[in-house]
Amino acid sequence: MSTAEPRDPGLQPERTRLAWRRTTLSFTVVAVLAARQVVHHEDVSAGDVVALALSALVWLGFLSVAHRRIGAMAAERPPGAMPLGQAIAATLCALALAAFAVAIVW
Template sequence: MNRDPGAQPERTRLAWRRTTLAFALVVALAVRGAATADEGRAAAGALVAGTALLWVAFLVLAHRRIQALAARRPRPAGGTVPLAAAVVAAAALCAAALLAGPW
């Protein structure tokens, strides 16, 4: 069976886009949680701002990877995937701090 060389980069590009949208939803939920906080709004706002900055960083990484996949012969992911994983882990720490806080 012949493999379609265009199918895998297309699936990977779609996966990066889905992940970026899911990350945006996490930021929106964090904003909602901070907006409904009774106390500690400044700290919650700072965590939400940090999470939003992490989302922007992830958006840049995803865009770089999608651009690389658009090439005729996509190059390996290199440092994009480990950096994206680090950004997601940092966002998870922000989310844990938001959940654990007194707000």
């Protein structure tokens, strides 16, 4: 008869929550800099405005993924790994924001 001790996650959930908050802050700074680039550009094209609007949508999508992950880490027994769908969504958001930023600068 084995009496397995419950897993003590220690400070790992807190570190993960803080990492997601820093990542969200960095993502927000990039989105704001993209908006600033469009606003201060002399001849704004329709492509710039579309890229800015899509950047805002991607930013909101990333905030949603980050909020879910931060909430999951606040649980009494936080999950170990991020669900694959959320990981893919976060990766796609980062790649999309980078592509839209290049489109704005180009």
